[in-house]
Amino acid sequence: MPHAIRCRAAVWPLAALLAAAPAVLAWADDAPIRLADVVELSGSGASVGTLWRDAAHMAADDIDAKGGVLGHKIEITDYDTQTNPSISRAVIQKALDEHPYAVLGPIYSGSAKVDEPLTKAAGIAEFTGGAATDLTHMGSDFIFRTALSAESSEPRVARYLVDDLHAKKVAVLWVNDDAGKSVHDAIVAALQKDGATVVADVSSDGGQVSFAADVQKARRAAPDAIFVYLHEEENARFLKEVRRQGVKVPLVGDTTLMDAQTVKLAGADADGVVGHAMLTPDAPIPAIQDFVKRFQDRYHIMPDHNAIQGYMAVWLVKAATEKMGKPDAAQLAATLHGMTVDPATEPGILMKTTVLPNGDVDRQSFMVQIDNGHAKVIKVLPMLGS
Amino acid sequence: MFWDNLDLLISGLATGATYALVATGFTLLWQTSSTVNFAQGDFVTLPAFAIIALHAAGLPLPLAMLGGLVAALIVLGAGFKLALVDPMLRHGMLPLAIAAIALGVAVQEGSKAVFGAEAFAFPGVPGGFDLGPLFINWQDMVTIAAAVVAVIALQLFLSRTRTGRCMQATAQNPSVAQILGIPVRRMIMLTFLLNAALVTLAAILISPTTLVKFDNGSSIGLAAFCAAIIGGFNQVRGAIAGGLLLGVVENFAATYGPDQYRAAVPMVLLIGFILFRPQGLLGRATERAV
Numbered sequence: 001m002p003h004a005i006r007c008r009a010a011v012w013p014l015a016a017l018l019a020a021a022p023a024v025l026a027w028a029d030d031a032p033i034r035l036a037d038v039v040e041l042s043g044s045g046a047s048v049g050t051l052w053r054d055a056a057h058m059a060a061d062d063i064d065a066k067g068g069v070l071g072h073k074i075e076i077t078d079y080d081t082q083t084n085p086s087i088s089r090a091v092i093q094k095a096l097d098e099h100p101y102a103v104l105g106p107i108y109s110g111s112a113k114v115d116e117p118l119t120k121a122a123g124i125a126e127f128t129g130g131a132a133t134d135l136t137h138m139g140s141d142f143i144f145r146t147a148l149s150a151e152s153s154e155p156r157v158a159r160y161l162v163d164d165l166h167a168k169k170v171a172v173l174w175v176n177d178d179a180g181k182s183v184h185d186a187i188v189a190a191l192q193k194d195g196a197t198v199v200a201d202v203s204s205d206g207g208q209v210s211f212a213a214d215v216q217k218a219r220r221a222a223p224d225a226i227f228v229y230l231h232e233e234e235n236a237r238f239l240k241e242v243r244r245q246g247v248k249v250p251l252v253g254d255t256t257l258m259d260a261q262t263v264k265l266a267g268a269d270a271d272g273v274v275g276h277a278m279l280t281p282d283a284p285i286p287a288i289q290d291f292v293k294r295f296q297d298r299y300h301i302m303p304d305h306n307a308i309q310g311y312m313a314v315w316l317v318k319a320a321t322e323k324m325g326k327p328d329a330a331q332l333a334a335t336l337h338g339m340t341v342d343p344a345t346e347p348g349i350l351m352k353t354t355v356l357p358n359g360d361v362d363r364q365s366f367m368v369q370i371d372n373g374h375a376k377v378i379k380v381l382p383m384l385g386s
Numbered sequence: 387m388f389w390d391n392l393d394l395l396i397s398g399l400a401t402g403a404t405y406a407l408v409a410t411g412f413t414l415l416w417q418t419s420s421t422v423n424f425a426q427g428d429f430v431t432l433p434a435f436a437i438i439a440l441h442a443a444g445l446p447l448p449l450a451m452l453g454g455l456v457a458a459l460i461v462l463g464a465g466f467k468l469a470l471v472d473p474m475l476r477h478g479m480l481p482l483a484i485a486a487i488a489l490g491v492a493v494q495e496g497s498k499a500v501f502g503a504e505a506f507a508f509p510g511v512p513g514g515f516d517l518g519p520l521f522i523n524w525q526d527m528v529t530i531a532a533a534v535v536a537v538i539a540l541q542l543f544l545s546r547t548r549t550g551r552c553m554q555a556t557a558q559n560p561s562v563a564q565i566l567g568i569p570v571r572r573m574i575m576l577t578f579l580l581n582a583a584l585v586t587l588a589a590i591l592i593s594p595t596t597l598v599k600f601d602n603g604s605s606i607g608l609a610a611f612c613a614a615i616i617g618g619f620n621q622v623r624g625a626i627a628g629g630l631l632l633g634v635v636e637n638f639a640a641t642y643g644p645d646q647y648r649a650a651v652p653m654v655l656l657i658g659f660i661l662f663r664p665q666g667l668l669g670r671a672t673e674r675a676v
Contacts, residue, residue: 011417041503042494042495042498042503043601044601046498046503046505046600046601047502047505048601049503050502050503050504169615176646177647182474202645203645203646204645205648205649207597207601207605209605210397210398210636210637210640212393212394212397212398212637212647213394213638213640213648216390216393216394216641217641220390222457232505233505235597236505236507236597237596237597240595244514244521244523245393245521246521261504264507265505265507265597266507301502325446
């Protein structure tokens with residue numbers, strides 16, 4: 001009997017809590033929209049995570065300065081994945097326990113991959129900067145990219161290598177992590193489809209210091225061009241080694257090779273590299289130029305594609321929420337699928353952006369060449385759906 | 387093929403020379419104060435950041451390097467010994483080792499808080515020369531030469547000067563050294579200052595290649611620790627041999643072995659030496675009463 005009394009005593013507060021839940025969960029008129037920013041703030045990904053975080057906070061301030069989202073202010077809480085998937089899983093669980101409206105990040109595909117089942121189970125939209133192909137093939141309706149996926153980027157690069165550079169033999173150097181593996185698989189498949197041969201396939205480690213052996217392996221294969229996908233700091237080390245070994249063939253890469261951080265660190269060694277940039281602070285788009293200037297004024301550092309993605313993610317949340325007419329975390333993901341946000345109506349989105357039904361994103365992208373330490377857009381590539 | 391291998395050898399020696407400098411610090415501290423400084427790799431990043439900050443503040447590079455050295459002597463030499471090693475060592479080696487690991491984390495996070503998470507370029511020696519079909523960087527040559535000169539000077543200092551011999555006596559038996567009138571505490575302090583100077587030199591030599599980033603110390607520290615074990619933890623010259631061997635083997639393994647396993651090479655070497663030659667390449671086998 002005492003046990004039954006204890007059970008009844010425990011049931012009443014629980015019932016009261018459940019009864020009050022709708023009221024607690026409903027968005028009060030002045031309740032802020034709380035976003036959990038789960039990104040790489042320490043560890044090897046700290047530089048990209050920090051830029052993303054800063055840009056997301058800038059977007060929130062910009063939105064709040066214009067009256068918020070349907071009158072609601074945006075409140076962002078930052079969580080550090082430490083660039084470690086297992087820690088990322090733990091912190092995203094903590095973030096979800098606090099019932100955020102949406103999750104921003106992570107940027108690294110490995111972390112996004114382990115977080116995805118949790119946001120799916122919670123029914124909360126997650127905006128990741130990850131480029132790994134399988135992120136949007138894992139059966140979640142709640143995952144959204146801010147980056148172009150490898151399978152949509154790399155065919156554009158392969159086409160440039162084969163059609164513009166007439167490369168028949170290509171050496172592929174890549175970083176052996178989730179994003180690198182996806183890019184590798186996508187570029188190799190695209191090159192083979194376009195009739196080129198991969199004559200050297202060299203993987204490297206994140207944080208690798210010496211690229212003497214990697215460059216030599218690629219050089220020995222006598223390629224017509226070298227495709228590179230590494231992280232920014234490793235790109236700089238790789239470029240220094242390439243110049244030291246006197247490699248003369250064209251160097252072509254994806255977004256990270258032309259990133260402002262790579263160019264700053266590699267200096268003159270970056271001159272001449274060409275590549276595909278899904279987003280670039282050098283894009284000939286006035287809204288992006290305005291964002292870059294304001295970001296530099298505020299943080300005294302050059303933003304990169306990660307910063308632009310962090311900024312866009314918050315504006316995507318705003319656009320979808322305003323389309324719904326009220327903040328509704330449960331419906332946010334469904335609203336985002338298939339939605340197109342145009343800067344003509346929502347200037348903060350910077351570029352016309354379509355969220356595809358599987359959570360991938362479609363936008364214009366750019367072919368960029370580094371010239372005298374500056375990235376120059378040499379070609380604007382249309383949206384895939386255009 | 388010959389030229390390719392020569393190229394790998396030279397760049398491996400350059401990388402290995404910086405491992406050797408950091409590894410030498412490991413062995414010095416171990417010999418004189420039984421300290422295994424697991425923050426040694428992170429010690430390399432601090433002078434690099436100090437030099438960048440001083441240079442950015444307007445000091446010419448040589449003066450900035452001098453400033454970095456002074457800062458390292460104060461913080462990483464005297465400060466490290468007085469604030470961490472002295473209070474912890476009396477509790478045994480394990481608490482000190484754990485405290486050093488914690489210090490490494492603190493150094494990383496502190497560097498990130500002050501300088502941010504992005505990497506910084508560090509000025510190096512520009513240009514190079516042609517050797518057959520190879521282009522040899524002056525930076526690599528300077529790195530190898532500076533490390534070799536530093537280590538020879540250190541060896542001469544330890545073996546040919548009165549202070550150096552007092553330091554060796556302290557390393558071999560501090561109690562007897564004390565009885566003989568050697569100022570043991572001063573000798574130990576001198577070792578910590580020498581270590582600070584070595585990591586500053588390593589920072590100047592390695593940073594043009596690795597760039598300067600808050601978390602660079604982890605990989606450098608691990609490689610140097612392996613180099614010290616491989617060379618022989620109780621011999622300065624062993625640390626040199628271990629560092630150079632490790633740098634060269636890493637390069638050749640990455641070229642001729644599978645890419646995916648290159649990170650395991652130092653560990654495989656380390657395990658091999660522990661199993662088959664625990665005293666290391668040039669170390670002395672020692673006995674211990676149990």
